[in-house]
Amino acid sequence: MKKIFKYILVLSIFIMFNSSCKDFLEQEPDNILTNENVFKDWNMVQSVLANYYGRVSWGQHLTDDFQYIYLDEACNSSGGPDNTQNFGSAHWRVYDYGLIRNINQFLAGVRSEAASGINTAQRNQVEGEARFLRAWTYFNMAKGLGGMPIVGDEVFSYTAGMDIAPLQIPRSTEAEIYDYIIKECTEIFELMPKGKTTNSARANAWTALALKARAAIYAGSLAKYNNLMNEPIRLPGGEVGIPANKAQEYYNIALTTSQKIIAESGYGLYTRKADKGVNFYEATSVKENNNEVMWARDYKYPGNAHQFTTRNIPRSVREDMDGTIITPILNLVEAFEFINDRNGALTTQTSTGEYIYYNNARDIFANKDPRLYGTVIYPGSIFKGKEISFQAGRKFLQNGVWMTETATIGTMDAQGNVITDENGPTTTNDMNVNKTGFCIRKFVDETVGAGTRGRGSEMWFVNFRYAEILLIAAEAAMELGREEAVGYINQIRTRAGIQPLSSVTLEDIIQERRVEFAFENHRYWDLKRWRKAHLIWNGIANDPQATHYALFPYKVNQPGHEAHGKWVFDKQKAHMSVHPRFFQLQNYYNFLEQDWVNRNPKLVKNPFQS
Amino acid sequence: MKYLSNISLIFFALLMMIGCGKDNYEPPKSVLTGKVVYNNQSIGVRGTNSTVRLNLWQRGHELYTAIPVYVTQDGTFSALLFDGDYSLVTQSGNGPWATPQDTVKITVKGDTYVEYPVTPFYTISNENITLSGNTLTATFNVSQVTGTQALERAILVINKTAFVDENANIQRVDRMNPGTGQITMTMTITEANLKNVLLNARVGVKIQGREAIYTPVKNIK
Numbered sequence: 001m002k003k004i005f006k007y008i009l010v011l012s013i014f015i016m017f018n019s020s021c022k023d024f025l026e027q028e029p030d031n032i033l034t035n036e037n038v039f040k041d042w043n044m045v046q047s048v049l050a051n052y053y054g055r056v057s058w059g060q061h062l063t064d065d066f067q068y069i070y071l072d073e074a075c076n077s078s079g080g081p082d083n084t085q086n087f088g089s090a091h092w093r094v095y096d097y098g099l100i101r102n103i104n105q106f107l108a109g110v111r112s113e114a115a116s117g118i119n120t121a122q123r124n125q126v127e128g129e130a131r132f133l134r135a136w137t138y139f140n141m142a143k144g145l146g147g148m149p150i151v152g153d154e155v156f157s158y159t160a161g162m163d164i165a166p167l168q169i170p171r172s173t174e175a176e177i178y179d180y181i182i183k184e185c186t187e188i189f190e191l192m193p194k195g196k197t198t199n200s201a202r203a204n205a206w207t208a209l210a211l212k213a214r215a216a217i218y219a220g221s222l223a224k225y226n227n228l229m230n231e232p233i234r235l236p237g238g239e240v241g242i243p244a245n246k247a248q249e250y251y252n253i254a255l256t257t258s259q260k261i262i263a264e265s266g267y268g269l270y271t272r273k274a275d276k277g278v279n280f281y282e283a284t285s286v287k288e289n290n291n292e293v294m295w296a297r298d299y300k301y302p303g304n305a306h307q308f309t310t311r312n313i314p315r316s317v318r319e320d321m322d323g324t325i326i327t328p329i330l331n332l333v334e335a336f337e338f339i340n341d342r343n344g345a346l347t348t349q350t351s352t353g354e355y356i357y358y359n360n361a362r363d364i365f366a367n368k369d370p371r372l373y374g375t376v377i378y379p380g381s382i383f384k385g386k387e388i389s390f391q392a393g394r395k396f397l398q399n400g401v402w403m404t405e406t407a408t409i410g411t412m413d414a415q416g417n418v419i420t421d422e423n424g425p426t427t428t429n430d431m432n433v434n435k436t437g438f439c440i441r442k443f444v445d446e447t448v449g450a451g452t453r454g455r456g457s458e459m460w461f462v463n464f465r466y467a468e469i470l471l472i473a474a475e476a477a478m479e480l481g482r483e484e485a486v487g488y489i490n491q492i493r494t495r496a497g498i499q500p501l502s503s504v505t506l507e508d509i510i511q512e513r514r515v516e517f518a519f520e521n522h523r524y525w526d527l528k529r530w531r532k533a534h535l536i537w538n539g540i541a542n543d544p545q546a547t548h549y550a551l552f553p554y555k556v557n558q559p560g561h562e563a564h565g566k567w568v569f570d571k572q573k574a575h576m577s578v579h580p581r582f583f584q585l586q587n588y589y590n591f592l593e594q595d596w597v598n599r600n601p602k603l604v605k606n607p608f609q610s
Numbered sequence: 611m612k613y614l615s616n617i618s619l620i621f622f623a624l625l626m627m628i629g630c631g632k633d634n635y636e637p638p639k640s641v642l643t644g645k646v647v648y649n650n651q652s653i654g655v656r657g658t659n660s661t662v663r664l665n666l667w668q669r670g671h672e673l674y675t676a677i678p679v680y681v682t683q684d685g686t687f688s689a690l691l692f693d694g695d696y697s698l699v700t701q702s703g704n705g706p707w708a709t710p711q712d713t714v715k716i717t718v719k720g721d722t723y724v725e726y727p728v729t730p731f732y733t734i735s736n737e738n739i740t741l742s743g744n745t746l747t748a749t750f751n752v753s754q755v756t757g758t759q760a761l762e763r764a765i766l767v768i769n770k771t772a773f774v775d776e777n778a779n780i781q782r783v784d785r786m787n788p789g790t791g792q793i794t795m796t797m798t799i800t801e802a803n804l805k806n807v808l809l810n811a812r813v814g815v816k817i818q819g820r821e822a823i824y825t826p827v828k829n830i831k
Contacts, residue, residue, distance in 0.1 A: 585703060
């Protein structure tokens with residue numbers, strides 16, 4: 001018996017030696033890819049690029065909807081009140097030299113011998129895309145921090161003992177970083193194909209020009225409006241602060257670039273639906289046949305979907321246990337004009353303080369800018385084919401004074417009449433219960449299943465669309481004193497369905513951009529570049545612009561009274577946003593971390609930082 | 611075997627007991643208190659929102675950051691520090707005073723008191739706040755000391771707590787572009803606000819692009 005074991009042992013050891021020696025050290029690893037592996041294969045090249053596309057969403061975007069509560073568009077509506085008041089010194093700050101280095105590695109790769117397998121057109125395309133994403137990264141960095149080090153195409157690496165001085169690059173001036181972005185975009189335009197990409201998820205030549213136009217208009221307004229301040233925000237080296245005499249040049253670039261896109265790109269305003277409100281929703285939130293969106297962060301199920309719809313859909317049409325986490329505030333709703341009246345304030349009371357009685361809740365929004373319908377779900381509007389009603393409670397008369405009766409959401413009285421609607425709004429601290437009387441419509445998906453945790457939504461987030469190009473043209477033309485400004489802004493207003501203007505001022509541009517691009521990550525950066533943020537978000541309690549407001553609809557329950565069954569509205573402070581927004585001068589530029597300065601002593605800190 | 615495990619248990623228990631207290635720092639325990647002054651008068655500022663600050667630097671390290679020291683509404687500030695040498699400086703563009711001001715060098719050894727002299731853009735003097743019935747009347751003199759900044763607004767605020775400023779208030783009156791010289795402001799306090807057991811009032815002038823400067827809090831009820 002023992003002998004047999006011995007034989008088996010010897011035999012197995014022999015077999016082991018025999019088989020294992022062969023090729024053991026020459027095996028190709030299947031989880032480490034070399035440059036040759038990647039760049040010889042067109043599909044691999046594209047998947048590396050896809051990784052970069054997934055890393056360039058900053059500020060407000062769909063996978064981080066809580067960012068919407070910081071401005072004057074929406075407030076938190078789930079759970080207890082939010083105490084936000086100040087803006088942090090790192091608010092929406094981008095400092096991603098890791099990504100820039102990765103992109104430079106990619107550029108080195110596609111330009112190397114290894115990539116000889118892909119043809120020139122393909123190489124130009126991916127090179128253009130990579131450089132576009134790099135320019136986009138610099139742009140996002142510049143709008144928060146000002147001028148930052150420009151590292152060019154070089155891939156820096158560090159080995160122990162080397163001289164680190166060449167790695168420590170000083171900050172560029174604010175003008176230089178915008179010049180660099182503009183120059184890059186001009187070159188990228190020549191490299192890239194001009195055709196539309198699937199769902200506009202990949203950049204094309206026109207996207208590069210759109211970024212150029214946006215960078216130019218930002219730089220132009222920074223040059224102009226910063227220098228109009230009492231104490232312009234500047235650093236001695238120009239890392240922050242663009243000289244006023246450059247404004248003209250930037251506005252010219254913005255105007256000619258946007259005019260080129262308007263004339264040649266083939267993009268246009270979306271006008272497929274007769275109903276202007278539905279049309280505007282589809283312009284931003286429907287991918288099929290969309291000729292307006294120029295670049296979006298696209299999502300696809302399975303594997304790449306998000307929960308924005310699940311989290312923000314009205315409760316009565318929700319498909320999962322979430323909903324109404326972030327809800328629009330009255331400030332945004334009133335910012336939308338009436339079709340023939342530029343003052344968008346809603347009338348809830350007569351001049352003598354009596355309630356105005358509306359037959360239907362939606363009547364108070366009659367003749368509002370149809371874009372309101374496309375952006376916000378307001379009381380009595382339709383979503384997913386159902387009417388969405390909001391009812392905070394009921395009003396009844398007691399000794400000649402209107403009193404309020406409320407209940408938990410979804411409660412009915414003995415006769416089956418609703419007291420408080422399932423959609424709220426309420427002033428409780430409940431989870432997933434509406435607190436402002438509105439829900440978001442823009443970017444909320446009507447597709448069946450999009451509101452479930454299991455599936456999620458494929459809704460895209462729009463980074464560039466044709467409407468912005470028109471408004472950049474209008475703004476640049478206005479600043480240059482050119483007459484075509486009014487024509488560009490009126491294209492937007494006519495498509496929206498409101499009265500055209502006869503002249504354009506900066507205030508008109510501010511107003512138009514606010515409502516056209518609500519929830520599209522523009523407002524904060526716009527107010528910063530016009531140096532308006534500290535005036536609007538002034539931190540004064542009960543200031544109508546800095547404080548968040550809600551609109552509470554009530555049904556009149558007073559049988560025998562002429563108003564029985566009609567609707568009245570209360571405007572009130574949104575209890576979920578306790579404090580007014582307070583934007584201080586130091587918030588115009590993010591702070592640099594001490595850690596960055598420790599690593600690179602050539603960096604200078606931003607104004608107000610010390 | 612059991613004997614052994616008992617011994618090891620005791621051993622671990624002992625280890626735990628002596629393990630603590632060995633590697634901890636002493637916490638900082640010297641309190642630095644101070645006051646921002648002009649002509650030996652303290653300067654009232656907005657005390658909420660961490661808006662007005664000074665910076666405390668400790669030299670002697672190659673790489674260092676400032677310790678923020680926030681100024682409260684009566685112009686005082688405090689910080690809990692280790693003993694050592696510090697420099698107190700202004701934050702550029704912050705506070706209702708011209709920046710930069712002279713650095714004040716402080717040696718903290720135990721509890722320390724320091725005065726930080728500044729030159730404010732404006733001063734408020736001869737303030738007189740009186741309440742009669744529901745009418746609050748404030749009279750005060752504003753004079754410019756330095757700088758080119760204009761006044762944005764004069765503010766009369768009341769609150770039901772001891773903290774009163776343009777953010778922490780229950781009622782306020784603003785006068786835009788008030789100019790200098792004598793200013794009189796009145797406020798009709800609402801019935802609801804008048805019911806509070808305690809009411810404090812304060813006037814301030816907001817400087818364009820800068821924080822406001824305030825008078826001391828006055829108890830009016």
